[in-house]
Amino acid sequence: MSSLHIQQVRKSYGSTDILKGIDIGIDDGEFLVLVGPSGCGKSTLLSMIAGLDTVTSGDILIGNQRVNDLHPSKRDIAMVFQSYALYPNMSVAENIAFGMEMRKVPKAEREKAIQDVAKLLQMQHLLDRRPSQLSGGQRQRVAMGRALVRHPQIFLFDEPLSNLDAKLRVDMRTEIKKLHQRLKATIVYVTHDQIEAMTLATKIAVMRNGELQQLGSPSEVYNKPANTFVASFIGSPSMNLIPGRLVPHGDGLALEIEHNTTEGLQIPLPPQPDSVTAYVGKEIIAGLRPEAIGNGNLQKHELTRQVQADLVVTEPTGPDTLAILKLGGFEVTARLEADATYPAGHRGLFTVDLTKLVMFDSQTEQRIA
Amino acid sequence: MSSKNWDSPQMVQGSANRWSRVIIYGLLIFFAAFYLMPLVVMLLTSFKPLSEVYAGNILKLPAHWTTASWVKAWGEACVGLSCDGIKGYFWNSIKMVVSAVGVSTFVGAMNGYILTKWRFKGDNLLFGLILFGCFIPFQIVLIPMAAFLGKAGLASSTSGLVFVHVVYGLCFTTLYFRNYYIAFPDELVKAAMIDGARFFRIFFRILLPCSGPIITVTVIWQFTNIWNDFLFGASFTTGDTAPITVALNNIVNTSTGEREYNVHMAAAMIAALPTLLVYVVGGRYFVRGLMAGSVKG
Numbered sequence: 001m002s003s004l005h006i007q008q009v010r011k012s013y014g015s016t017d018i019l020k021g022i023d024i025g026i027d028d029g030e031f032l033v034l035v036g037p038s039g040c041g042k043s044t045l046l047s048m049i050a051g052l053d054t055v056t057s058g059d060i061l062i063g064n065q066r067v068n069d070l071h072p073s074k075r076d077i078a079m080v081f082q083s084y085a086l087y088p089n090m091s092v093a094e095n096i097a098f099g100m101e102m103r104k105v106p107k108a109e110r111e112k113a114i115q116d117v118a119k120l121l122q123m124q125h126l127l128d129r130r131p132s133q134l135s136g137g138q139r140q141r142v143a144m145g146r147a148l149v150r151h152p153q154i155f156l157f158d159e160p161l162s163n164l165d166a167k168l169r170v171d172m173r174t175e176i177k178k179l180h181q182r183l184k185a186t187i188v189y190v191t192h193d194q195i196e197a198m199t200l201a202t203k204i205a206v207m208r209n210g211e212l213q214q215l216g217s218p219s220e221v222y223n224k225p226a227n228t229f230v231a232s233f234i235g236s237p238s239m240n241l242i243p244g245r246l247v248p249h250g251d252g253l254a255l256e257i258e259h260n261t262t263e264g265l266q267i268p269l270p271p272q273p274d275s276v277t278a279y280v281g282k283e284i285i286a287g288l289r290p291e292a293i294g295n296g297n298l299q300k301h302e303l304t305r306q307v308q309a310d311l312v313v314t315e316p317t318g319p320d321t322l323a324i325l326k327l328g329g330f331e332v333t334a335r336l337e338a339d340a341t342y343p344a345g346h347r348g349l350f351t352v353d354l355t356k357l358v359m360f361d362s363q364t365e366q367r368i369a
Numbered sequence: 370m371s372s373k374n375w376d377s378p379q380m381v382q383g384s385a386n387r388w389s390r391v392i393i394y395g396l397l398i399f400f401a402a403f404y405l406m407p408l409v410v411m412l413l414t415s416f417k418p419l420s421e422v423y424a425g426n427i428l429k430l431p432a433h434w435t436t437a438s439w440v441k442a443w444g445e446a447c448v449g450l451s452c453d454g455i456k457g458y459f460w461n462s463i464k465m466v467v468s469a470v471g472v473s474t475f476v477g478a479m480n481g482y483i484l485t486k487w488r489f490k491g492d493n494l495l496f497g498l499i500l501f502g503c504f505i506p507f508q509i510v511l512i513p514m515a516a517f518l519g520k521a522g523l524a525s526s527t528s529g530l531v532f533v534h535v536v537y538g539l540c541f542t543t544l545y546f547r548n549y550y551i552a553f554p555d556e557l558v559k560a561a562m563i564d565g566a567r568f569f570r571i572f573f574r575i576l577l578p579c580s581g582p583i584i585t586v587t588v589i590w591q592f593t594n595i596w597n598d599f600l601f602g603a604s605f606t607t608g609d610t611a612p613i614t615v616a617l618n619n620i621v622n623t624s625t626g627e628r629e630y631n632v633h634m635a636a637a638m639i640a641a642l643p644t645l646l647v648y649v650v651g652g653r654y655f656v657r658g659l660m661a662g663s664v665k666g
């Protein structure tokens with residue numbers, strides 16, 4: 001196991017910049033998830049860590065070693081591909097053993113390693129089959145096995161679950177997490193599924209257009225998103241982003257939400273730091289997670305406020321009911337008590353939890369608090 | 370892909386359908402007969418004694434079946450000045466076709482591998498130029514090639530002929546393998562690289578074992594073209610080094626009195642047998658291989 005440092009890594013193909021100076025560092029045993037929309041450069045970054053692609057500039061360090069110029073096989077990494085990339089002409093056992101064969105591991109040792117991995121992943125009965133004779137989940141398992149026999153410094157996963165059906169994906173997700181805890185391995189994992197990112201990661205790197213938007217623990221990324229992109233990308237349903245204005249209110253401030261067609265709404269805020277008070281009288285974007293807007297399911301305390309809102313539509317999910325509310329003229333998603341009936345068009349008082357409120361600059365879209 | 374699937378139950382119902390079937394089969398049989406006729410004539414003639422050939426109808430079955438003309442064509446017929454049959458030339462052709470097909474297929478596979486998995490600047494341009502080579506008519510290269518072979522000391526030798534066929538065939542074999550490998554997942558190559566395999570290992574251990582269908586297609590294509598070639602054989606070889614197609618022509622042209630059509634036909638059959646054999650053995654894979662690239666997911 002080993003730490004990984006990516007320093008000012010850039011990549012261009014011709015005149016197009018794919019990665020624009022990425023800085024990421026993780027410690028030994030961390031589970032880093034690279035997440036972002038399609039085409040943002042996740043796979044490209046992973047390929048460069050693996051050495052399948054060269055960096056245009058910048059450094060990649062595994063442990064304390066700069067690996068920029070090392071061949072993939074010398075970097076001591078293992079990779080699981082989205083398509084699994086099992087060699088179709090070899091049996092499962094041969095697939096797992098191929099890397100060891102290339103590294104001239106003695107035959108007896110190879111046999112033992114195959115057996116150990118097969119046992120770990122419960123696939124002893126599959127060893128003689130060809131990849132074409134396996135189901136999607138089994139192929140995925142074999143691909144993992146091929147990575148595991150290597151005992152690498154770092155595991156690299158490129159969307160390993162995206163070809164599985166929904167149920168299997170959840171099962172394998174748990175399995176990967178267990179494996180990480182057992183092996184205490186350093187893992188870099190690419191996905192564009194934000195739920196996978198939240199559940200697996202110890203650190204999440206959110207990327208967009210070849211730029212790192214935020215690097216942090218799942219709770220940091222979730223609760224303190226660096227900008228509106230991260231705020232709306234992480235979390236499902238995504239965070240409500242409401243255009244508003246900061247206005248003076250008594251001794252302090254209030255958040256004014258006013259859509260031009262309807263009457264406005266003022267929510268008094270607790271005392272704010274200077275970074276926020278500088279915005280008095282200015283437009284901001286207020287970010288509230290759906291679970292920060294509720295009714296009976298939210299405990300009232302001094303940082304909650306009661307607001308008037310119109311209920312537009314509800315979507316019961318079981319554990320709770322998602323609702324679209326019209327709040328100061330804007331539609332927002334709220335998470336309400338389950339087991340209650342909500343007449344459509346119902347106007348009532350809802351609770352807003354201000355401890356979960358984040359605010360963004362309306363121009364730069366960066367978080368100010 | 371069995372032909373059974375075509376017989377859907379609805380198609381045999383109704384008399385209108387029955388009539389269309391009759392017409393379809395009638396036409397098919399007619400054309401099959403039309404195309405098979407020369408072969409039948411050749412076979413029948415080759416088993417007749419010469420007197421019968423001159424006596425009657427070319428479609429009549431031999432009254433006395435004899436393999437004498439086959440024996441003669443193989444070992445005694447006069448080709449030019451020597452009268453040792455075509456066996457020597459047959460072996461010339463075998464030697465030529467085996468080496469030329471082997472080398473051009475292998476190098477074509479290598480080219481396809483490099484053009485798709487080890488991309489470099491200008492690779493598409495290079496491929497375009499190679500493709501262009503497929504369209505160069507034989508006649509254009511004859512004189513420059515003869516000059517080159519002369520300089521290289523390969524004139525009038527089987528190796529020289531092999532060289533010509535390899536150069537000419539490479540355009541096609543490269544095209545075949547390139548188009549096959551372009552659909553071969555890059556991730557497999559990457560996985561092999563991480564596993565520690567390098568250029569040749571990846572080729573021999575990963576790509577080549579998965580190339581069965583396209584190898585079959587290429588071999589059949591190259592084999593028939595090279596075996597049946599007459600122009601290069603006639604231009605770049607002389608006397609004993611000629612391939613069988615040239616020898617066949619010489620047998621027919623060596624006129625000493627009465628033309629021995631039965632021997633000519635037997636010689637022609639012998640010359641055609643290897644390609645027939647290749648089709649019978651590999652024809653199924655040929656069709657399958659041609660479609661493999663497009664069907665694979």
Ligand SMILES: Nc1ncnc2c1ncn2[C@@H]1O[C@H](COP(=O)(O)OP(=O)(O)OP(=O)(O)O)[C@@H](O)[C@H]1O
Nearest residue numbers: 013018036037038039040041042043044045191192
């Ligand atoms: N060889 C290449 N030449 C030119 N552009 C490339 C090349 N490879 C990738 N790109 C571009 O780089 C960008 C990032 O690609 P990448 O595969 O890293 O995206 P990704 O984040 O992994 O997306 P996805 O979630 O769809 O897998 C894309 O816009 C892609 O078109």
Ligand SMILES: [Mg+2]
Nearest residue numbers: 042043044158
């Ligand atoms: Mg990708």
